[in-house]
Amino acid sequence: MLLEQEPRLRELRVFDLHLSSWLEELKTGPVQVTPIQGDVTQAHQVAAAVSGAHVVIHTAGLVDVFGRASPETIYKVNVQGTQNVIEACVQTGTRFLVYTSSMEVVGPNVKGQPFYRGNEDTPYEALHKHPYPQSKAQAERLVLQANGRKVQGGLPLVTCALRPTGIYGEGHQIMRDFYLQGLRLGSRLFRAIPASVEHGRVYVGNVAWMHVLVARELEPRAELMGGQVYFCYDKSPYKSYEDFNMEFLGPCGLRLVGTRPLLPYWLLMLLATLNALLQWLLRPLLLYAPLLNPYTLAIANTTFTVSTNKAQRHFGYEPLFSWEDSRTRTILWVQGSTQ
């Protein structure tokens, strides 16, 4: 997105624990693309990568709500890693920092309270027990508190955080897992969550586009945007998690069976709790990390949707991809990814 949309871009450094082969394909244009294999938990590696950069977009994170990684590892990557990025900006004199936060820093909360089409100012008790939302919330706080800190050279750091709702699009592995599971079940999936529970979703291309716009506008609009949070949104329809997935899986030949959940909620919660128990029991022998656990069930079963125009008001954001484009691109990816 940066290469396509930012004419002033001179160099793009991509810092990641695992460098993908597609990065090589980006090296053919006039902009220098520099892949750097590194770990955000290693402060010196981060500082070396950040040195001389005009803007840092910090999107690296350990996304784990399935119990694959320990809470300590999640904290180390998401919180300590973010602190390292902030310190690297301060030490090297980089003034603009964009952080990929998450809707999860707000909710759904431990009380399972709905957040119905809320915005950045909607009152909501952001109470979390799970390490992923806790770590993202702590990291976001660090980023916002760092706004205004003096960087090397004496000028102030300008930071802001973007909070995507559930991201979908090309590369969405869970969508592909549901597709493969549906094929195994005779081209069907069975409804587990009531259709009335709305879950916020945003297309990956629009998330990227919003990051590019923020990176571009942070300098001229530092006063307005510094220290701010923005939900990442687009025109994707408000639907339940499963009904939304069917927008893509339906055209790929799957159908969602049932207008109501096949199993009652208490039974799903029992299964989810059994999964958590099994995960704990088996941990010394193997990693058992199914999609269904009490936390993922609670997220999927709690309404959380946003309705805001803050990004439009503050930096002129309009989605780059329409809902129709986003849908078509995702369908093509699901179809292509399993062949």
Ligand SMILES: NC(=O)C1=CN([C@@H]2O[C@H](COP(=O)(O)OP(=O)(O)OC[C@H]3O[C@@H](n4cnc5c(N)ncnc54)[C@H](O)[C@@H]3O)[C@@H](O)[C@H]2O)C=CC1
């Ligand atoms: N997937 C979603 O629905 C949402 C994701 N987010 C946030 O967006 C960001 C990207 O998430 P996804 O693309 O979904 O996850 P992902 O797992 O595909 O991407 C995370 C990237 O961070 C890198 N990374 C992990 N640990 C690292 C380390 N120690 N050092 C350097 N790089 C490391 C990974 O190699 C990976 O390329 C994350 O910060 C996540 O919290 C926010 C809202 C929703």
Ligand SMILES: CC(C)CCC[C@@H](C)[C@H]1CC[C@H]2[C@@H]3[C@H](O)CC4=CC(=O)CC[C@]4(C)[C@H]3CC[C@]12C
């Ligand atoms: C039938 C089951 C109960 C369905 C399980 C679906 C879950 C695996 C996913 C439902 C909601 C997803 C999360 C949500 O989109 C918000 C997220 C934001 C992030 O920052 C990271 C990813 C995630 C936690 C996402 C993870 C998968 C779900 C829990």
